[in-house]
Amino acid sequence: MRPTLRLVLLGALALAVVVVMPLVGGHVLPWSVLADPRGTDPAAVIFWQIRVPRVLAAFVGGAGLALGGAVFQAIFRNPLATPYTLGVASGASLGVAVASSLGLSLVVGGLSTNSVAAFAGALLAVGVIWVLTRLRPGISSTALLLAGVAMNFFFSSLILFVQYTASLGDSYRIIRWLMGGLGGVDLYTLANMTPVVVLGAVAVARYARELDLLATGPEIAASRGVAVARTRTRLFLATSVMVGGAVAACGPIGFVGMMAPHICRFLVGSHHRLLLPASALFGGAFLVLCDTVARLVLFPAELPVGVITAFLGAPFFLWLLVRRVVPGTHG
Amino acid sequence: MSDPAIITEGLCVVLDETEILKDVSMTVGRGEFLTVIGPNGAGKSTLLRCLDGILEPSAGRVIIDGRPLGDYERRELARTVSYVPQPDSGSLDFTVRSYVEMGRYPHLGAWAALTEADAEAVVESMELTEVAGLADRTMSSLSGGERQRASIAAALAQGGSVLLLDEPTSFLDYRHQVKILDLLDRLHRDEGLTVVAVTHDLNSTVAFSDEVLALKDGKVAATGKPADLLDADALAAIYDADFRLISGGHRGLPLVLPARNGS
Numbered sequence: 001m002r003p004t005l006r007l008v009l010l011g012a013l014a015l016a017v018v019v020v021m022p023l024v025g026g027h028v029l030p031w032s033v034l035a036d037p038r039g040t041d042p043a044a045v046i047f048w049q050i051r052v053p054r055v056l057a058a059f060v061g062g063a064g065l066a067l068g069g070a071v072f073q074a075i076f077r078n079p080l081a082t083p084y085t086l087g088v089a090s091g092a093s094l095g096v097a098v099a100s101s102l103g104l105s106l107v108v109g110g111l112s113t114n115s116v117a118a119f120a121g122a123l124l125a126v127g128v129i130w131v132l133t134r135l136r137p138g139i140s141s142t143a144l145l146l147a148g149v150a151m152n153f154f155f156s157s158l159i160l161f162v163q164y165t166a167s168l169g170d171s172y173r174i175i176r177w178l179m180g181g182l183g184g185v186d187l188y189t190l191a192n193m194t195p196v197v198v199l200g201a202v203a204v205a206r207y208a209r210e211l212d213l214l215a216t217g218p219e220i221a222a223s224r225g226v227a228v229a230r231t232r233t234r235l236f237l238a239t240s241v242m243v244g245g246a247v248a249a250c251g252p253i254g255f256v257g258m259m260a261p262h263i264c265r266f267l268v269g270s271h272h273r274l275l276l277p278a279s280a281l282f283g284g285a286f287l288v289l290c291d292t293v294a295r296l297v298l299f300p301a302e303l304p305v306g307v308i309t310a311f312l313g314a315p316f317f318l319w320l321l322v323r324r325v326v327p328g329t330h331g
Numbered sequence: 332m333s334d335p336a337i338i339t340e341g342l343c344v345v346l347d348e349t350e351i352l353k354d355v356s357m358t359v360g361r362g363e364f365l366t367v368i369g370p371n372g373a374g375k376s377t378l379l380r381c382l383d384g385i386l387e388p389s390a391g392r393v394i395i396d397g398r399p400l401g402d403y404e405r406r407e408l409a410r411t412v413s414y415v416p417q418p419d420s421g422s423l424d425f426t427v428r429s430y431v432e433m434g435r436y437p438h439l440g441a442w443a444a445l446t447e448a449d450a451e452a453v454v455e456s457m458e459l460t461e462v463a464g465l466a467d468r469t470m471s472s473l474s475g476g477e478r479q480r481a482s483i484a485a486a487l488a489q490g491g492s493v494l495l496l497d498e499p500t501s502f503l504d505y506r507h508q509v510k511i512l513d514l515l516d517r518l519h520r521d522e523g524l525t526v527v528a529v530t531h532d533l534n535s536t537v538a539f540s541d542e543v544l545a546l547k548d549g550k551v552a553a554t555g556k557p558a559d560l561l562d563a564d565a566l567a568a569i570y571d572a573d574f575r576l577i578s579g580g581h582r583g584l585p586l587v588l589p590a591r592n593g594s
Contacts, residue, residue, distance in 0.1 A: 206441055224409055225405050
């Protein structure tokens with residue numbers, strides 16, 4: 001099957017997931033609510049004002065995290081590089097942890113405190129990586145990856161510190177947030193994150209060709225005409241904006257960012273023109289499915305979605321690795 | 332007579348407080364095939380990187396087609412100079428065709444698709460390097476020689492007039508070495524490309540070239556025609572090793588054998 005066709009099919013599947021999942025829940029809603037967006041009966045209200053924003057937010061968040069993973073894997077030429085492993089997500093988490101324990105109010109231009117704090121943290125993490133690439137222009141991607149991992153640990157220790165010194169209530173709120181979840185997501189959150197993630201996604205898509213070349217190696221990319229340092233800086237910035245937006249809304253959900261690009265490389269190949277949209281669609285649909293499971297398992301209570309993504313994703317990914325379908329993993 | 336293709340003036344490179352290149356000045360005429368020889372660590376690859384602007388010299392400058400490198404935009408330079416690095420061990424799951432298409436990057440707008448002219452350049456490069464039949468194979472499935480030819484195809488697709496190659500025949504068996512050399516010969520003879528190749532292959536690659544530049548400890552140790560440098564004394568001075576020369580090489584040149592000390 002042609003890769004383009006596979007992308008179209010993936011798109012159709014993702015659309016189906018987004019349409020069907022809001023119907024699924026503790027109470028399965030009838031199809032008829034679809035035709036009644038302004039309805040006032042309980043089913044229509046649950047569907048349009050609670051479940052649809054939540055499903056859309058899960059989709060946008062999952063798409064943002066997956067795109068971030070695809071970009072980082074190309075820039076670092078390493079299958080383990082994701083915003084999560086490189087400390088961007090933990091930077092964002094640190095921002096939120098600090099803001100909640102200090103009771104900061106950082107509402108900027110309609111963005112919530114958590115969003116602003118997550119952004120600041122994500123930018124901080126990306127800033128450190130970026131400074132490293134500038135201080136040592138020839139730095140290997142392995143060294144950068146190690147630096148990112150070290151930073152991840154550093155931020156994690158700061159988060160632990162903040163949590164340890166915080167009041168019991170704040171500490172619980174931080175833990176709860178770190179598990180990731182879409183429970184509190186409403187139209188307002190959705191309206192906050194969507195423009196940010198879309199903006200980052202468009203910026204990243206603009207660099208699809210450059211990403212192909214960067215993935216073949218920085219020297220080749222430079223000799224083919226890519227302004228490597230400038231391109232990397234812009235991609236870092238776009239990714240941190242995107243991941244900051246996603247993490248601010250959904251919490252630091254791991255694994256989507258690593259898994260989605262790998263599976264999509266198997267589906268549509270390594271060209272970022274196809275890989276980027278495929279990763280976004282897959283990551284988005286996957287998070288929607290996980291969130292649906294999270295809503296259902298303990299109904300009427302719900303699980304944090306972060307518990308589900310890796311619980312379902314990791315065994316699936318291991319199975320793919322054993323079946324040798326993930327490109328670039330052959331010994 | 333137009334400007335030489337490449338001029339370097341007093342090129343110095345310092346990396347991590349080590350001087351890699353010291354005051355390297357040279358000229359490569361248009362359409363010339365220059366080989367760069369010298370011991371490991373002499374600065375040969377560093378020189379190539381400077382010629383393509385991948386590495387910024389600490390002092391001195393590179394002039395391509397009469398204009399200093401600093402005057403070129405990155406993409407503009409890529410339309411004139413292309414570079415084939417040593418084979419990368421990284422896995423490449425691009426097909427040969429799409430890898431060669433990526434060579435058209437400096438001609439493409441951000442959102443634009445490949446034009447007719449781009450497609451033609453891609454096919455032409457693949458035919459010149461005889462990889463057209465491998466177009467739908469992935470790069471990682473190719474043999475070393477095939478992959479090297481595909482890498483050259485991608486560099487040619489850039490449509491430049493200067494081709495830089497870092498050890499193009501290393502790691503290749505004899506049949507593929509000959510194929511690459513034939514290709515380089517055709518490229519500079521028939522297509523008029525200026526070719527600069529770093530090599531350790533004194534008997535074939537150097538013999539096929541027009542001019543030779545020898546680097547030692549980052550400095551120019553000797554320059555001349557292959558016949559001048561394929562000489563026991565000249566080579567001994569460059570490599571700090573003894574050589575035995577026997578007749579019967581390409582183009583009436585001697586064959587070079589490394590000799591054991593004192594033999």
